[in-house]
Amino acid sequence: MTAVLFDFSGTLFRVESTESWLRATLDDAGLRLPAPELAETAEALQRAGALPGGAPPLRVPEELAETWETRDESSELHRAAYTGLSRQVPLPDPGLHDALYERHMSPGAWSAYPDAAEVLGALRGRGIAVGVVSNIGWDLRPVFRAHDLDRFVDTYVLSYEHGIRKPDPRLFGVACAALGVEPGRTLMVGDDRRADGGATALGCAVHFVDHLPVAERPAGLRPVLDLVP
Template sequence: MAAVLFDFSGTLFRIESSESWLRAVLAEAGLSLPERELLRAAQALERVGALPGGTSAMEPVPDEFASLWEIRDQSAELHRAAYTGIARQVPLPDPALHDALYDRHMTPAAWAPYPDAVEVLRALRERGIAVGVVSNIGWDLRPVFREHGLDTYVDTYVLSYEHGIQKPDPRLFETACTALDVDPRDVLMVGDDRRADGGAAALGCAVHFVDHLPTTQRPDGLRPVLDLVC
């Protein structure tokens, strides 16, 4: 393999829990909720899928958001509108908290790299294998990589909102391959979403999937990548 492309959320990084997310925003706003109400609100936010990068919604997307939801990763405006709209299904003590929650999820503090991410990226760099990040997202994730010390191992970032294209569209993966000057047939795509990340196969890329789990439950899920690129 000449290059490895990685998804961001659920692959290299994991977002904080819905409870941590809500607690942080309430604290920043100087607000508090009784513990039972806080936990109930956090669970409700999780059920509707309001946390970008979090667990999948357990409830159907409301009809009024269905079309927006399908294209949410094609621009920053669509992404914010989709997630804040979904979040507003859950009442909070101040309406401004829904936007504050969205802002929080874009901060490096809301994300943690998987335990083996640095090790694997460093090993790829030492082997001379190029690395790209290809993500369906509505905001610039580069500061997250810089803050956590992973940016030095990434050669290119291809983010859906910057191109108006979202995975599984093969053009997003093709953009990454072009940026790295590699033949797609010499590229491995690593991700957690079989539909979205599996789109790379249409170009001839090999594809490897990891499980989207909390960091404590997936300490070495990326290490098999090193065997696949030998």
């Protein structure tokens, strides 16, 4: 292998809990909810699937179905999909729906998995090219910079910047071309068997990790080092 491509959410990073997301947004707005109401509202937002990178919606409203299916193809669609889901839940101020969306893009909303720096650093030390390939509607580069992981990444290929989303093999092809590597000598690491598994159509090898809370997956990325000697 000469290169490794990584997914973002659920692979290298994990988004905060829905309750933490809501609490931080309320704090920024100078608002408070009683603890029981905070927990109840957070649970409703989680059921709605309003937190990008969090739990998927239990049900997508009919009026959002088309937007939901194409959400990762542009920043406008991504925002419309997730704020649309958020608006299924009453909040103390209508402006909080957009504020919640803004919060999830902030570096503080994300935690790197404990072994991410170790694994990325080891790959860099071996001369292995590293790319990040993500279905997303916003620029995640500031998250990597804030967590000091940007120095290990050679290229970012984000669906909204190309109008293509995984599992379309063209997105993985963009990453391989940017790194100047052959797909047959490239490993894709992700947590979504359908989306990330699309890399096999291009000839890449694929390795899957479990999308678990950070504390529950302290060493889930380390097997990658055995696959890229």
